[in-house]
Amino acid sequence: MAEVTYYTEEGLTKLKEELQYLKTEGRANIAKAIAEARDKGDLSENAEYDAAKEAQGLHEAKIAKLEEVLASARIIDESNLDTSKVLALSFVKIKNKKNGAVMTYQLVSETEADLKAGKISVKSPIAQGLLGLQVGDVATVAVPAGEMELEVLEISR
Numbered sequence: 842m843a844e845v846t847y848y849t850e851e852g853l854t855k856l857k858e859e860l861q862y863l864k865t866e867g868r869a870n871i872a873k874a875i876a877e878a879r880d881k882g883d884l885s886e887n888a889e890y891d892a893a894k895e896a897q898g899l900h901e902a903k904i905a906k907l908e909e910v911l912a913s914a915r916i917i918d919e920s921n922l923d924t925s926k927v928l929a930l931s932f933v934k935i936k937n938k939k940n941g942a943v944m945t946y947q948l949v950s951e952t953e954a955d956l957k958a959g960k961i962s963v964k965s966p967i968a969q970g971l972l973g974l975q976v977g978d979v980a981t982v983a984v985p986a987g988e989m990e991l992e993v994l995e996i997s998r
Contacts (some may be wrong), residue, residue, distance in 0.1 A: 845913050845914075845915055846910065846913060846914055846915070846950045846951070846952075847914075847915050847916070847917045847929050847930065847950060848914050848915070848916055848917070848949075848950050848952075848953060849916070849917070849930060849949065849953065850916055852949065852950065852952065852953040853911075853914055853916055855953075856907065856910065856911060856914070856952065857911065859907065860904065860907045860908065860911065863900065863903060863904050863907065864904060867900055867904075868900070871893065871896055871897045871900055874893040874896070875890065875893045875894065875897065877889075877893075878890035878892075878893045910952065917929065917930050924996045924997055924998055925975060925996070926973055926974060926975050926996065927948065927971045927972050927973060927974050927975075927993065927996055928948070928972070928973075929948050929949070929950075929963045929972075930947065930948060930949065930998070931947070931948055931996050931997070931998065932945060932946070932947045932996070932997045932998065933945070933946055933947075933948065933971055933993060933995070933996050934993075934994040934995035934996075934997075935971065935991045935992060935993055935994060936991065936992045936994050937989055937990070937991060938979065938989075938990035938991070938992055939989065939990060943994065944959075945959060945995075946959050946960070946961045946967070946968075947959060947960045947961070948960075948961060948962075948963045948968045948971070948972070949961070949962065949963065950962065950963065951963075951964055966982055966983055966984055967982050967984065967989075967991070969982075970982035970983075970991065971991065971993065974993050975993065975996075976993050976994065976995060976996060977992070977993065978992070978993050979991065979992045979993075980993070
């Protein structure tokens with residue numbers, strides 16, 4: 842069984858829509874490509890047919906992976922989030938102690954992560970360092986560029 846992952850309602854809806862697309866239009870497009878390649882003659886020497894069959898295998902694997910993720914997905918009721926400490930789906934305002942930069946991130950599942958939108962994965966080094974902290978706490982987080990000291994300024998939902 843896959844590990845349980847928590848999503849916002851919006852994130853879970855996007856996953857379901859992607860799965861629906863892959864099962865309908867995605868499969869139809871691959872079937873069409875296989876049929877076109879098959880029509881070109883001898884399958885034993887048809888690289889286009891081999892490529893289409895390989896694409897079909899990768900497509901089916903992606904569908905299986907999404908179904909597995911959805912089977913273990915849970916929606917978090919954001920209205921009941923405890924804002925006294927940093928949790929999954931929390932919005933957390935942090936300050937880099939070294940350069941004074943202030944940033945706000947929402948901690949989300951890996952598939953919902955989008956740095957440009959201010960959403961970081963709960964499995965990222967920064968989020969891992971912040972989970973469970975309270976306002977005023979300082980975390981030392983190991984990042985590729987070295988270590989960062991981050992102070993939790995605010996937690997909201």
